Amino acid sequence: MNFELTEERQMLQDSLRRYLAGAEGDIWAGLAELGVIGALFSEEQGGFGGAGFDMAVVFEELGRADLTIPLIDNALLPGLLMVAGGQDVEGLIGGAQRLALAHGETAARYDLNWVETRAEGNRLTGEKTVVVGAEDADSLIVSARHSGVACDEQGIGLWLVAKDAPGLQIRGYDIAQGGRAAEVSLTDVEAKPLIAEAGSELAKAFAAATLAEMAQCLGAMDICVAMTQEYLTTRKQFGRPIGTFQALTHRLVDVVVAVEQARSMVILAAGHLEADAKTRDLHIAAAKNLFGRSGRLVSEECIQMHGGIGMTEEYALGRYAKRITMSDHRFGDTDHHLERFIDLGAA
Amino acid sequence: MDLSFNEEDLAFRAEVQDFIAQKLPAELADKVRLNKGLSKADHDFWHAQLNEKGWLAPNWPKRFGGAEWGAVRRHIFEEECALAFAPRIVPFGLAMLGPVLQKFGSQEQQDYWLPRILNGDDWWCQGYSEPGAGSDLAALKTRAVRDGDHYVVNGQKTWTTLGQHANMIFCLVRTDVEAKKQEGISFLLIDMDSPGVEVRPITLIDGGVEVNEVWLTDVRVPVENLVGEENKGWTYAKYLLTHERTNIAGVGYSRAGLDNVKRIAGRAMSGGRPLIENPHFAARVAQVEIDLMAMSTTNLRIISKAAAGQAPGIESSLLKIKGTQIRQEITDLTRRAVGPQALPFVSEEVESNTPLPDAFDAGAVAASYFNNRKLSIFGGSNEIQREIYAKQMMRDAK
Numbered sequence: 001m002n003f004e005l006t007e008e009r010q011m012l013q014d015s016l017r018r019y020l021a022g023a024e025g026d027i028w029a030g031l032a033e034l035g036v037i038g039a040l041f042s043e044e045q046g047g048f049g050g051a052g053f054d055m056a057v058v059f060e061e062l063g064r065a066d067l068t069i070p071l072i073d074n075a076l077l078p079g080l081l082m083v084a085g086g087q088d089v090e091g092l093i094g095g096a097q098r099l100a101l102a103h104g105e106t107a108a109r110y111d112l113n114w115v116e117t118r119a120e121g122n123r124l125t126g127e128k129t130v131v132v133g134a135e136d137a138d139s140l141i142v143s144a145r146h147s148g149v150a151c152d153e154q155g156i157g158l159w160l161v162a163k164d165a166p167g168l169q170i171r172g173y174d175i176a177q178g179g180r181a182a183e184v185s186l187t188d189v190e191a192k193p194l195i196a197e198a199g200s201e202l203a204k205a206f207a208a209a210t211l212a213e214m215a216q217c218l219g220a221m222d223i224c225v226a227m228t229q230e231y232l233t234t235r236k237q238f239g240r241p242i243g244t245f246q247a248l249t250h251r252l253v254d255v256v257v258a259v260e261q262a263r264s265m266v267i268l269a270a271g272h273l274e275a276d277a278k279t280r281d282l283h284i285a286a287a288k289n290l291f292g293r294s295g296r297l298v299s300e301e302c303i304q305m306h307g308g309i310g311m312t313e314e315y316a317l318g319r320y321a322k323r324i325t326m327s328d329h330r331f332g333d334t335d336h337h338l339e340r341f342i343d344l345g346a347a
Numbered sequence: 348m349d350l351s352f353n354e355e356d357l358a359f360r361a362e363v364q365d366f367i368a369q370k371l372p373a374e375l376a377d378k379v380r381l382n383k384g385l386s387k388a389d390h391d392f393w394h395a396q397l398n399e400k401g402w403l404a405p406n407w408p409k410r411f412g413g414a415e416w417g418a419v420r421r422h423i424f425e426e427e428c429a430l431a432f433a434p435r436i437v438p439f440g441l442a443m444l445g446p447v448l449q450k451f452g453s454q455e456q457q458d459y460w461l462p463r464i465l466n467g468d469d470w471w472c473q474g475y476s477e478p479g480a481g482s483d484l485a486a487l488k489t490r491a492v493r494d495g496d497h498y499v500v501n502g503q504k505t506w507t508t509l510g511q512h513a514n515m516i517f518c519l520v521r522t523d524v525e526a527k528k529q530e531g532i533s534f535l536l537i538d539m540d541s542p543g544v545e546v547r548p549i550t551l552i553d554g555g556v557e558v559n560e561v562w563l564t565d566v567r568v569p570v571e572n573l574v575g576e577e578n579k580g581w582t583y584a585k586y587l588l589t590h591e592r593t594n595i596a597g598v599g600y601s602r603a604g605l606d607n608v609k610r611i612a613g614r615a616m617s618g619g620r621p622l623i624e625n626p627h628f629a630a631r632v633a634q635v636e637i638d639l640m641a642m643s644t645t646n647l648r649i650i651s652k653a654a655a656g657q658a659p660g661i662e663s664s665l666l667k668i669k670g671t672q673i674r675q676e677i678t679d680l681t682r683r684a685v686g687p688q689a690l691p692f693v694s695e696e697v698e699s700n701t702p703l704p705d706a707f708d709a710g711a712v713a714a715s716y717f718n719n720r721k722l723s724i725f726g727g728s729n730e731i732q733r734e735i736y737a738k739q740m741m742r743d744a745k
Contacts, residue, residue: 001356003651232741233744233745241741244741246733249734249737249738249740249741250734253737254668256740260665264642264648265640265641267350267644271350289634342629342630342633
C-alpha cells in the first residue's frame with residue numbers, strides 16, 4: 001500500500017505541468033514530443049507507460065490546463081482499439097496520426113452495446129452521433145453490427161474508414177466541453193476490418209477512457225477549489241473579505257471533501273484498470289457515479305461562491321465548471337453508472 | 348502507487364482474525380452487534396485480551412508499551428475489529444490522555460499513570476465540556492484555586508462519556524480568571540473518589556445512559572496531578588483533540604454497518620421481493636457503498652501521511668465530516684430496512700430481558716440510529732471541523 005507517485009510519473013507530471021503552463025494554439029505535436037502520448041501505451045504497444053496510473057497523471061494535468069485537448073478521443077480511445085486490432089500505433093504516439101472512434105448512436109444513450117449501424121461484408125451503413133474529434137482525425141474507427149440485434153454484446157465489429165471514403169459525411173459543431181464533435185453518417189461506405197468481435201475490447205477501452213475523463217475532471221476540480229479559495233480572500237463585500245462569512249467558507253470545505261473523495265476514486269479506478277472485467281467495471285462504475293455527484297457539487301458551488309463573475313465566459317472558473325458538468329455526459333452519467341454498479345454488485 | 352497489501356500486511360490481517368476468533372466470545376460480539384449496552388466488565392475483559400497481546404495501544408510509541416503501528420496496520424486492525432463486532436477500545440485513557448502524558452507529562456506521571464492505563468487499573472473519563480462550554484470549549488468556567496500543595500476545584504462538567512465506570516477524570520480547569528480565555532486553563536488529573544465529586548447520569552433518546560454530568564464541589568487535588576505547566580492547559584487540550592480524531596472516519600464500523608444493511612434487506616420483504624431489489628432502496632445502499640469505497644482510500648491516504656504513532660493533521664477534519672455522514676446514513680438505512688420492527692425498543696431493554704420482536708436479528712436499530720446522532724456533534728462538531736479547515740484555507744490563500 002503506497003500512495004506516492006513513482007519517480008518517473010512524478011517527472012512526467014512536473015514536465016507536463018510546466019509545458020502546459022506556457023502552452024497555446026495547437027500543441028498536439030508538442031505533447032507527442034514530450035512523450036505524453038507514449039505514456040498512454042505500454043512498452044509492448046510501442047509506448048513506455050500504459051498503466052492506469054500513467055493515464056491518471058497525464059489527464060489530471062490536462063484537466064488543470066485551461067485548454068481543450070482531445071487526447072482521449074484522438075489518441076487514447078482509438079489507440080487502444082488499434083492495439084487490440086493488432087495494428088501498430090507508432091504514428092499515433094509520434095503525433096503524426098490522429099484517429100477518432102465513431103461509436104455512439106442516438107438510441108444507444110450510454111449503452112455500449114447498442115449498435116444499429118449495419119455491416120454488409122465490409123460496407124457500412126448507419127448514423128453515429130456526437131463523435132468527438134472526428135474532424136481532426138485522419139481516419140475513423142467505426143463500430144457496426146454484423147449480426148444480432150441492437151443491444152447484443154455479440155455481433156459488434158470495428159472497421160477503419162478513410163476520411164475521404166465515398167458515402168461518408170461528417171457534419172461538425174462546437175461542444176460545450178470545448179473542442180468539436182460531429183454527426184457522422186455512413187451510406188454503403190467501404191471500410192477495412194479491424195476487429196470482428198469487439199464487445200470486450202470496447203468495454204476495456206471505454207474503461208480506460210472513463211478513467212482518463214475522471215482524471216481530467218479531477219484536475220479541473222482542483223483548479224476550481226484553488227480559484228474559489230483565492231476569490232473568497234480577495235473579494236470584499238460589506239467592508240470585509242467574503243471569506244469571513246461561514247455561509248461561504250463552510251460550503252467550500254464540503255467542496256474540498258467532495259474533491260478528496262473524487263481523488264480517491266481516480267486512484268481506485270486506476271488501480272483496478274488491469275483487473276478482471278467485472279472488478280474493473282465495478283470500480284469504474286462506482287468512480288464515475290461519485291464523479292457525477294461530486295462534479296455537480298463542485299461546479300455549482302464554485303459558481304455560487306463566486307457570484308455573477310463565475311458565470312461569465314471570460315473568467316476561467318466558468319469554463320472549468322462547464323467542463324466538469326459536461327464530463328458527466330461522457331462515457332455514462334451518474335445515474336447510468338449507479339445502475340451499472342448495482343447490477344454488477346448483484347451479479 | 349500501489350493499492351495492494353504486501354505479504355506482511357496480509358499475514359498481519361490473518362493474525363488479527365485468528366486473535367479475534369480465539370479471544371472474542373460470541374456472546375460479547377452479539378452484544379456489540381445488536382447494540383446492547385456493554386458493562387464495565389465487558390470492556391475490561393476485551394482490554395485485558397488486547398493488552399496481553401500488546402495491541403491495546405495501537406498509536407502509542409513502543410517505549411511506552413504501545414504497538415506503534417503505521418497507517419496500514421491500524422486500518423487493518425480497526426477494520427477487522429469492527430467487522431467481527433469487537434468492543435471498541437475505550438479511548439479516554441488510551442487515545443486521549445496517554446498521548447498527552449507522553450508529550451507533556453513529567454517522568455513520574457508517565458511512569459505511574461501509563462502502565463495503569465494499559466493494565467486497566469484506572470478507568471479514565473474526559474472532563475472537557477461544560478454546560479456553557481461546548482463547541483466554545485475555551486469558555487469553560489470550572490475553577491481551580493491553589494491552596495498550599497493542593498488545588499481546590501469547583502464547577503460542573505458534562506457529556507462525560509462512561510463516567511459512571513470511571514475512577515479518574517482528566518479535567519480542563521480555569522486557574523487564571525484575568526487572562527485571555529485560552530491562557531488561563533490548566534490540565535488536572537482528578538481522583539473521582541475524592542470528596543465533592545458527584546456523577547449524575549443523563550439518559551439519552553436512545554434510552555441508554557452513556558453520558559453523565561460530573562459535579563465538582565471543593566474537590567482537593569494534589570498539585571502533582573497538574574500536567575505540564577499551570578495555565579498552559581489549552582495547548583495540551585488541543586493536542587489531545589488531534590489524537591481524538593484518530594480513527595475518526597470509522598471506516599470499519601461503516602463497512603460492518605453496510606454489510607448488516609445488506610443482510611437485513613436481503614431478508615426483509617417489500618412487495619413480495621427482497622427489499623434489496625427495490626430500486627429506490629438499492630440506489631441508496633449503492634450510493635453509500637460507493638462513498639465508503641472512496642472514503643476507505645481517502646482515510647488511508649490521509650493517515651498514511653502521518654508517521655507511525657503520530658496523529659494526522661488538519662485533514663482529519665475532512666475525515667470526520669465525511670466519515671460521520673456515511674455512518675449516519677447507514678444507521679438511517681438500517682432502521683428503514685427493518686420497517687415496523689424499528690418501533691419496539693424501550694429504555695429498559697438494555698437491562699431487562701423483555702422479549703421484543705426481532706425478525707431480522709438486527710437488534711435495537713432505532714436506538715442505534717438515535718445514539719449515532721452524536722457522531723456529528725462530538726469530538727468537535729462537524730461545523731467546528733468545517734471552521735477549522737476553512738480558516739486554514741483562508742490563511743493559506745493569503
